[in-house]
Amino acid sequence: MRYKVCICYDGTNYYGFQKQKDKLTIQSELERVLSKIFNESINIIGCSRTDRGVHANNFYFHFDTQKEKDTVKLVVSMNKLLPKDIYTKSISKVNNEFHARYSVISKEYIYLIDTGVYKPTLRNILLEYNKNIDVSKLEKASKYLIGTHDFKSFTSDERENTIRTINYIKFEKDKDILKIRINGDGFLKYMIRNIVGLFLEINEGIKSVSDVSKILESKDRTKLGKKTESSGLYLNEVNYERL
Incomplete structure (x- = not known):
């Protein structure tokens, strides 16, 4: 059973x-x-x-x-x-045809960022960024990541197949908290935390929106900065095929 x-x-x-x-x-x-x-x-x-x-x-x-x-x-x-x-x-x-890992069609992760004043009681459940975020700039950057791409630049994973499909990236602001929703067919090790890290570098002017496509094409992890902390990341939804 x-x-x-x-x-x-x-x-x-x-x-x-x-x-x-x-x-x-x-x-x-x-x-x-x-x-x-x-x-x-x-x-x-x-x-x-x-x-x-x-x-x-x-x-x-x-x-x-x-x-x-x-x-x-x-x-x-x-x-x-x-x-x-x-x-x-x-x-x-x-039934035995269902498999928790291999029957998955897509997953949605969310990443929570506090853009307001530092709140020590929340430090383990979101990223205490404590700076304003230009959401419109991040929305433009995210468009380069939608679709099927080789995400080798966004992972430390050494596996051969690093091609993944991102279905959508959405940004939702509620007062000081920014929620980033990322849905895809699967994700590589540290992939989402590296994506969010890139978004924050773009927000700070360290990288530009147009750099996203260059980083994708480079397939070189060293083109990125630091990945964000794990505290803000949640596996939110898992969608399965009907068996």
């Missing part, structure tokens, strides 16, 4: 999603709790490998077991045993 689970989490205290030896991760906590509930070793497959300090509003994973349990009661059991910074939202039973 295959279970599909949707969770949300505050990634501040974790070394990312993926299990690592002697490190506290989201995966290790979930497998610990599920193994206790089912009284057997449970291994889960996640929809993404979020990095250290990255958060999630909707993160999906699946796991297999021969044991059948009521999904409503299972949600309750998980939330009783999980730490307070991980929360199970829903669980459903799915």
Whole structure:
């Protein structure tokens, strides 16, 4: 039997999603709790490998077991045993064709930036940029990234295939908080944090809007500045194919 689970989490205290030896991760906590509930070793497959300090509003994973349990009661059991910074939202039973990672059509990440005065209580859940942002300039820059491109310049990933498709980039301002929405078919390691880092360099005049296409074409990570902090990044939505 295959279970599909949707969770949300505050990634501040974790070394990312993926299990690592002697490190506290989201995966290790979930497998610990599920193994206790089912009284057997449970291994889960996640929809993404979020990095250290990255958060999630909707993160999906699946796991297999021969044991059948009521999904409503299972949600309750998980939330009783999980730490307070991980929360199970829903669980459903799915057929074996569903795969939390490979059945994904698209993902939406959001990045939160505080453009107002420094707020120490929010430093772990957004980027404390504390400067004005020219959104119109960033909107012009973002247009160069929409569509299918080789994003080798935007990742430290050494994999051969660095071609990805970005469906949209949207900017939403609510008082001092700027929310950047980025939707695509998949993302490379640090890709979004590098994109946002470039946007901030453009905002500060370090780079120009026209530099975006040059950086894409260069396929050279050294053409970019620093990536932004993980604190502002959230996996927001995951869209799956219908099976």
